[in-house]
Amino acid sequence: MKNITALFILLLSFSNCSNKKNNFESTISSNYNIYKVEVSTNKNYYDSIINLISDTAFVILQEKENIMFSYADKIIEHNNKYFILDKTLRSIVSFKKDGNPITKYGRIGQGPGEYVSPWDFDIDTTGLYILDTKSKKVIHYSEEGSFLEERKIPFFADALKRLKNGNFIFNTTPDGTQKPSIIYTDSEMNTISKSLNYRNNYIGGYTTNHIIRSNKTGLNFYRSPSDSLTILDKDGKIKSFIIFNFLNKSVPQIAKTDYITFIQKEQSTDYLHFANNPICISDSIWIGLLEDGDNQYTAVFNPFTNNFGYKKFTRKSSVYDIIEPMFSDNKGSIISLISPELNNMCKDYNLLPDSITNALNKGNRVLLINRIKQY
Numbered sequence: 001m002k003n004i005t006a007l008f009i010l011l012l013s014f015s016n017c018s019n020k021k022n023n024f025e026s027t028i029s030s031n032y033n034i035y036k037v038e039v040s041t042n043k044n045y046y047d048s049i050i051n052l053i054s055d056t057a058f059v060i061l062q063e064k065e066n067i068m069f070s071y072a073d074k075i076i077e078h079n080n081k082y083f084i085l086d087k088t089l090r091s092i093v094s095f096k097k098d099g100n101p102i103t104k105y106g107r108i109g110q111g112p113g114e115y116v117s118p119w120d121f122d123i124d125t126t127g128l129y130i131l132d133t134k135s136k137k138v139i140h141y142s143e144e145g146s147f148l149e150e151r152k153i154p155f156f157a158d159a160l161k162r163l164k165n166g167n168f169i170f171n172t173t174p175d176g177t178q179k180p181s182i183i184y185t186d187s188e189m190n191t192i193s194k195s196l197n198y199r200n201n202y203i204g205g206y207t208t209n210h211i212i213r214s215n216k217t218g219l220n221f222y223r224s225p226s227d228s229l230t231i232l233d234k235d236g237k238i239k240s241f242i243i244f245n246f247l248n249k250s251v252p253q254i255a256k257t258d259y260i261t262f263i264q265k266e267q268s269t270d271y272l273h274f275a276n277n278p279i280c281i282s283d284s285i286w287i288g289l290l291e292d293g294d295n296q297y298t299a300v301f302n303p304f305t306n307n308f309g310y311k312k313f314t315r316k317s318s319v320y321d322i323i324e325p326m327f328s329d330n331k332g333s334i335i336s337l338i339s340p341e342l343n344n345m346c347k348d349y350n351l352l353p354d355s356i357t358n359a360l361n362k363g364n365r366v367l368l369i370n371r372i373k374q375y
Contacts, residue, residue, distance in 0.1 A: 032238060032239065032240050032241055033239065033240035033241075034240065034241050034242075034243060035240065035241070035242045035243070035303040035304060035306075036242075036243045036245065036306065037242060037243065037244050037245065037301055037303050037306055037308050038244075038245045038247070038306060038308060039244055039245060039246045039247065039249070039272060039299075039308055039310070040247075040308050040309065040310075041309065041310055041311075042307070042308060042309035043309060043311070044309070045300070045307045045308065045309035046299075046300055046309030046310060046311050047309075049285060049300040049309070049372070050300070050321075050322075052372045052373045053370045053371065053372055053373075054371055054372070054373045055370075055371040056320055056368065056369065056370050056371070057368075057369045057371075058353070058356050058366050058367065058368060058369070059082070059095075059097070059098065059099045059366065059367040059369065060099045060355070060356065060359040060364050060366050061082070061084075061095050061099050061101075061364060061365050061366065061367065062095070062099050062100055062101055062364060063093075063101060063363075063364060063365075064101055065101075066091075066104050067093045067094075067095075067101035067102070067103065067104050068089075068093065069084050069086035069089055069091065069093055069365075070086055070088050070089050071086055071087075071088050072084050072085070072086065072326060072337050072365070073085050073086060073087045073088075073209045074120070074121070074209050074210050074326075075326040075327045075335060075337070075367075076121075076122070076123055076327060077327055077329060077335065078123045078124070079143065080096070080097040081094050081095065081096055081097060081102060081143075082094065082095045082096075082097070082367065083121070083123055083128065085118065085120070085121055087117075087118070087119060090108055090115070090116075090117065090118055091104055091105075091118070092104070092105045092106070092118060092121050092128070092130060093105070094145075099367075102144075102145075103144065103145035104145070105121075105128055105130060105141045105145055106118075106130060106139060106141065106147065110135065112147065112150060113139060113141075113147030113150065114139075115130060115132035115134075115135065115137075115139060116132055116134040116135050117132060117133045117134035117135070118130050118131070118132055118133075119131055119132070119133035119158050119159070120133075120158060120159045120160050120211070121160075122160055122161050122162050123143070124162055126140075126162070126166075127140055127141055127142045127143055127148060128140070128141045128142075128143060129141075129160065129162055129168075131157060131158070131159070131160045131170075133156060133157065133158050133173070136152055136153050136154075136155070136156060136157075137150050137151060137152045137153060138150065138151050138153060138160065138168070138189065151188065151189045152189065153170065153185070153189045154189070154191070155170070155172050155183060156172060156173040156175075157170040157171060157172050157173060157183070158171055158172075158173050158211065159171035159210075159211035159212050160212070161212040161214075161219060161236070163234070163235055163236050164234050164235065165235060166186075166187050167184060167185060167186050167187065167192065167235075167236075168184070168185045168186075168187070168189070169182060169183070169184050169212060169219070169232075169236040170182070170183045170184075170185065171211045171212060171221070171223065174198045174202045174203075174204060176200070176201060176202065176203075177198075177200065178197050178198055178199065178200045179197065179198055180194035180195060180196060180197055180198075181196045181197065181198050181223070182194065182195045182196045182221065182236075184236055195238060196221075196230065196238075199257070201257065202257055203257060203258040203259070203260065203261070204258075204259060205258065205259025205260040205262075205263070206224045206225050206259055206273070207224075208222065208223050208224040208275075208276060208277065209275075209276045209277070210276055210277045211223055211277055212277075213277045213279065213280075214330065215231070215280035215330060216280055216282070216283060216330045217233065217234070218231070218232050218233040218234045218235075218236075218239070219231075219232040219233075219234070219236060220232065220277060220278070220280065221277070222274065222276075222277040222278065224273050224274055224275060224276070225251040225255070225256055225259075225271075225273030225274070226256070227243060227244050227245070227246065227250065227251075228241050228242065228243050228244070229241065229242040229244070229277075229278060242303045244274075246271075246272050246273075249270065249271055249272040249292065250271065250272070251271040251272075251273050252271070255271065269292055269293025269294055270292055270293070271292055271293070272290050272291070272292050272297075273290070273291060273292075274288050274289065274290060274299075275289045275290065275291045275296075276288070276289050278299075278301075279325050279327070279328045279334065280328065280330055281328045281330065281332060281333075281334055281372055282330070282331065282332055282372065284302045284304060284305070285300065285302060285372065286300070286301050286302070286303060287299065287300050287301075287322065287325050287328075287334060288300075288301070288325070289324060289325060290310055295312055295313070296312070296313045296323075296324075297310040297311060297312050297313065298310060298311055298313065298321065298322050298323065298325070313345075315345060315346070315347060316347050317345075317346055317347065318346060318347060318348050319338060319342050319346040319348055319349050319351075319352060319368075320348070320368070320370075321346075322334055322336050322368075322370055323336055323338065323342070324336050324337055332371055332372045332373065333369055333370070333371050333372070334369070334370050334372065335367050335368070335369050336367070336368045336369075336370070337365055337366075337367060337368070338360070338365070338366050338367075338368050339360065339365050339366075340360045340361060340363070342360075343360075
């Protein structure tokens, strides 16, 4: 996982807009439903969920020419296709459900249909929308890759989601002053409303992929290393909060405010936080990726029953495990990405089908799709 300073570095480029820096902190009101979850290494609960995996499948992503990526920061499955964002290569590419490449969307530049920092994207029946954080614009492409239009936005943002009603929801990048972290706009990018505030003097330092994610009934919003996850309805309005109690492994407040300064002074990294926005797999099962600086853990939980369990990724882990969850159809399937590096990291890498190991040895990446039985 690339959990360190990517977003912080990007924010430094905005210093011409504001010299102040900041941090994310949700304001939670008692007007909403609040679900409290205690983070624990409950092996029995973890195993009970993992044992529900009834089927596995692989998809070899057959990269070629300019339809390639170095790291998948975000994966969306839509219309029997996979769409992948790579912030390092600054590109968004798509593949068919069988792994054959389709197209790359746009290119680096400052002209119409071009982007400087593609930091997030979304896709629905109207096409694909790329958020260019640096240029403060949203670029609209057809699903096939044709440039349609682009619109400027009057604020810096690092996440977007196109809502069912055609409006947009954005997560704004902090600037050191208390301001709303969520802004709603219409399709013309005119601001409609705002919600959730940043805390004053927030600097940050963590980066979070898939800040706004679809779930069974709407959306969930999470920015690491917050201890709260916000549940939104299909129109982006707040419905409830999930509050995580990390006990003695909770990230100190000073680290949430200024992680860069904190990590320079503090030697210990034994603090748990979600690296990415947790994923809703079904009505009651969620999965997330935990990190403590040096280690990575897969976590499963049920926010409605306060059940939680996580497992550390070690050399004794299986290549079939959900090592790095990326996306779910919210109906029981969870997509993970596996790479050749697992050869020296998993106990049973050599038990993969020959077609998969051959593809990995050639440098291809492979999607692992685990199917979890419904209750």
